[in-house]
Every structure is written in structure tokens, then in C-alpha cells.
Amino acid sequence: ARFCEVMDAAPVMIWVSGTDKQCVWFNRPWLSFTGRDMQQELGNGWAEGVHAEDFDRCLETYVNHFDTRKEFRMEYRLRRHDGTYRWIDDAGIPHHARDGSFLGYIGSCTDIHDHRETQSELRRRLLEIARLTRRADAAAIASLFAHELNQPLAAILSNIETAELDVQALPAPIGGLNDILFDIRRDNLRAAQIIRHMQNLLQSDEPEVQKIDLNEVVCVFHEILKPHATDVGVEMKMHPWQSMLAVRADPTWLQQVVLNLALNAMDATMINLPG
Numbered sequence: 553a554r555f556c557e558v559m560d561a562a563p564v565m566i567w568v569s570g571t572d573k574q575c576v577w578f579n580r581p582w583l584s585f586t587g588r589d590m591q592q593e594l595g596n597g598w599a600e601g602v603h604a605e606d607f608d609r610c611l612e613t614y615v616n617h618f619d620t621r622k623e624f625r626m627e628y629r630l631r632r633h634d635g636t637y638r639w640i641d642d643a644g645i646p647h648h649a650r651d652g653s654f655l656g657y658i659g660s661c662t663d664i665h666d667h668r669e670t671q672s673e674l675r676r677r678l679l680e681i682a683r684l685t686r687r688a689d690a691a692a693i694a695s696l697f698a699h700e701l702n703q704p705l706a707a708i709l710s711n712i713e714t715a716e717l718d719v720q721a722l723p724a725p726i727g728g729l730n731d732i733l734f735d736i737r738r739d740n741l742r743a744a745q746i747i748r749h750m751q752n753l754l755q756s757d758e759p760e761v762q763k764i765d766l767n768e769v770v771c772v773f774h775e776i777l778k779p780h781a782t783d784v785g786v787e788m789k790m791h792p793w794q795s796m797l798a799v800r801a802d803p804t805w806l807q808q809v810v811l812n813l814a815l816n817a818m819d820a821t822m823i824n825l826p827g
Contacts, residue, residue, distance in 0.1 A: 565640075565661040567598065568647070571654060573618055582661070587633025603629035603637050614644070621646045621654060627664070638665040705744050712737050764806060766797040773810050777818075786821050788814075 556577070559566045565582035569575045574595045583590065586601050602610050606628035617624035623645045629637040644659035774790045781788045799806070 562660075567659045567661070568656065569618075569659075570656040573615065576656070585632055585663070586630070601631040603631070605629075617644065618657065627668075630661075638663050639668045640664065705740055708736070708740050712740065760802050761800050762803065764799055764801055764803055766799050766806075767792045769803075769807055769810050773807070773814055777811075777814055781818060784818060786818050 556579070560580040562579060562581065565585055566579040567575050567582060568577040575598055576594065578590060578593050578598070583593065586593065586598075588597075588601070591597075592600075599607065599611070610626060610628045613624055613626045623643070625641070625643045627639055627641050630640045632638050640661045641664045642659055642661045644657045647655045647658045649655055770790060771792065774788060778788050
């Protein structure tokens with residue numbers, strides 16, 4: 553009676569189980585929280601208030617620790633008297649008599665729903681900050697590439713157009729020259745497209761998933777980054793797959809990943825260079 557009186561005055565919800573895993577008592581705060589009477593909660597009745605998605609995990613934790621006589625702690629959603637589910641932090645400890653015999657478990661529960669909601673909001677905001685930071689990094693990279701490459705690419709394209717006109721004016725075609733100019737034009741346009749994709753990345757939050765040849769993405773960045781790699785003393789090698797390496801992804805996001813991997817690899821290599 554004295555135990556019940558003290559536990560009813562506790563600021564947390566208390567439950568007691570016997571050696572058969574069945575609950576034999578709940579304090580007043582527990583009953584006030586659930587809005588049920590003692591008879592409804594006894595035995596396994598309390599489990600009726602556990603959220604269906606948490607029930608199996610909750611029961612497994614309880615049974616496994618009970619069998620090994622170990623303390624446990626778990627979080628689950630418990631239905632409140634108004635029908636809403638609240639997150640509960642439940643800690644159980646084995647209860648022994650003075651002679652050491654096992655009597656069952658005593659558990660204490662705390663409503664941590666508001667705390668979890670606060671933590672969830674904090675994580676959401678941290679992820680948002682990380683996303684904005686990533687976008688800021690991407691903006692800096694895109695700006696750098698646009699500044700460093702757009703003007704040279706425009707100059708190359710202009711020279712190609714002039715060369716094509718000169719070739720057309722020749723009395724007889726020179727073997728392979730048209731093909732060379734075509735390859736240069738294609739690579740020039742492909743590099744310009746990469747820059748546009750990187751800039752589009754900053755304007756789109758939702759990915760547009762489509763089928764992409766990963767070989768193509770790697771080849772593009774190999775061509776673009778190879779001069780920079782040479783300047784910083786890093787050797788780049790490419791070993792494309794023999795056939796199309798198809799993946800489903802957003803093109804600009806995948807390009808960003810490949811670019812980040814390549815630049816990070818260069819940075820790591822440069823750190824390990826002697827001197």
C-alpha cells in the first residue's frame with residue numbers, strides 16, 4: 553500500500569509486471585494518460601494502446617530483456633486518453649526480493665513526444681542548411697566553370713566555323729579533316745552543355761530521373777578536367793565500360809556527383825604529393 557501511494561505521486565508513469573511477464577499494476581499517472589482503468593490495463597491489456605507500427609518491436613524488446621533479466625529502454629507510441637498517439641520513453645529494470653529471488657519488472661515511462669518533435673524539426677532544418685550549403689558550393693563551381701570555359705568555348709566554336717568554311721572552299725577535300733572538325737564541334741557543344749546543366753542544378757530542387765549512360769558522363773568530365781589535372785600534377789586515366797553502362801538518375805545531379813568525386817580525388821592526391 554505504501555509503495556502504491558508513493559508511485560501514484562510520482563511525476564512519471566509506472567508499471568509493474570510479475571514473473572510471467574504479465575503486468576500487475578499501473579500508477580495513477582499511467583491510468584490518467586491512457587484514460588483506462590486498472591482492469592483494462594492488467595495482463596497484456598496495456599498493449600492495446602501501443603501503436604500498431606511499434607507493437608512488434610516493443611514486444612520483442614520487452615520479452616528478450618525479460619528472459620535475460622536485463623534492463624531495457626525503448627521508445628514507442630502510446631495512445632493517450634484523447635485518442636492521439638504520443639511517443640513514450642519506457643525504461644524497465646528487473647525487480648528482486650531481499651533474498652535475491654526474481655519478482656518481475658518495474659518500469660517508468662515519460663512522455664517525450666514534444667522533445668522528439670523538436671528534434672525532428674531541428675534535423676529538418678540542419679538538412680535544409682546542408683542542402684543550401686551544397687547548392688552554394690555548386691554555385692561557386694558552376695560560376696568558376698562558366699567563367700573559365702564559356703569564353704574559350706565560344707572562341708573555339710568560332711574558329712571551328714571559320715575552319716569549316718575554309719574546308720568547304722577547298723577544291724578537293726583533305727582526308728579526315730571534316731571528321732576532325734566535327735569531333736571538335738561535338739566536344740565543344742558537349743562541354744557547353746555540361747555548364748548549362750550545372751547551372752540548371754541550382755534552379756531545380758526536384759530530380760528528373762531518366763536513363764543515362766554513365767560512360768558518357770565520365771567521358772565528358774574526363775575531357776573537361778584533364779587540363780586542370782595536368783596543371784596540378786595529377787594524372788587522370790579513364791577505363792570506360794565496354795558497353796553502355798545504363799543507370800537511372802537525374803543527369804545534372806549525377807554529373808554533380810561525378811564532378812565532386814573527381815575534384816575530391818584530385819585534392820586528396822595533391823595532399824599526398826611530396827613537397
